[in-house]
């Protein structure tokens with residue numbers, strides 16, 4: 085099944101202007117925005133988020149839990165792939181073919197899904213290059229960092245869902261849609277990769293009671309760890325609030341920095357995720373601080389040693 | 402940045418509009434104290450969402466503690482809503498759990514204080 089991953093995530097929120105403020109600071113491009121109707125917020129390759137008011141009649145119905153995620157639009161490689169999804173899912177559920185050619189259905193737990201031939205535009209942008217001893221990746225005179233360098237989300241990477249029935253979720257995404265399980269955090273759930281995407285995960289599921297069903301976080305990829313550190317630091321300097329990070333996950337190797345948001349879920353900056361193919365042997369580790377990250381850091385305001393004598397222990401102390 | 406002194410003074414009632422919430426760093430406390438003014442009352446809560454053990458801070462931006470309709474305190478990690486008067490979570494991952502109340506004292510000049518400013522340092 086030639087699925088690439090999420091092209092768009094569609095939300096029904098309580099505070100549209102707050103989401104506009106947050107997502108603009110996060111670095112997405114706004115189109116068609118009004119404070120009443122909401123708008124579309126895009127990464128550089130055209131993937132992104134649609135923000136509407138919670139009671140907007142154009143939105144699919146909400147889950148009973150009140151989760152703000154209303155629809156995942158998954159991109160597939162071509163029309164044949166779309167037909168394959170339609171044929172497979174039509175075996176046991178209603179699949180609508182909409183006027184724009186996209187498919188609409190639900191997964192086994194009631195999350196609304198759409199499928200379409202992807203509209204993402206491949207980017208011609210270099211990734212971060214690291215100069216290691218005897219192995220420089222940057223040309224002479226090419227700088228590794230400048231204060232004002234761009235640090236924009238490049239593509240929608242993944243979403244994480246709280247789901248009451250992990251086995252049901254795996255049964256649907258792996259057995260029906262052909263996703264591969266790359267790794268599993270026991271006690272939480274599996275990381276999943278669709279066949280037409282090498283990224284370690286586009287979906288991760290966390291087992292929860294039914295009243296928690298909904299979105300836990302979403303993430304966009306940046307060009308590398310330096311961009312991630314810059315983008316997150318810019319958020320912190322403007323008073324946005326970190327939830328977790330910066331750090332580097334073990335499963336997936338992706339750098340992470342999560343921010344709380346008025347979308348009522350965490351919104352993550354992500355960089356340098358592992359890619360896999362079908363030769364990969366999935367790992368398993370118990371969910372917890374040790375398995376979750378190789379290291380975890382905490383942001384602080386800029387500081388430098390200096391200013392002369394007079395600190396603690398100095399003559400005036 | 403709002404800093405709190407030994408006397409436990411947080412801010413003046415006049416500095417906090419009806420329906421508004423603010424977070425205060427209190428020396429000795431590892432998380433902020435949220436002060437919300439609503440319906441004639443002033444309520445103090447620890448900025449610790451009870452979803453995860455130990456609690457985590459809840460605003461999406463400095464002082465942004467309320468939901469869109471400003472009817473509830475909200476944790477913006479996963480959208481939990483808490484009643485402003487009781488601290489009880491009525492929607493979201495910590496359904497039924499509650500925030501930790503911070504007793505406040507109003508002086509006769511309209512100053513809002515912590516009833517019991519912390520002595521040591523919380524870990």
Ligand code: FES
Pocket residue numbers: 450451452453457476477478479480481493494495
């Ligand atoms: S941490 Fe507050 S709702 Fe999850």
Ligand SMILES: [Fe+2]
Pocket residue numbers: 242244301302303340352354
């Ligand atoms: Fe993530």
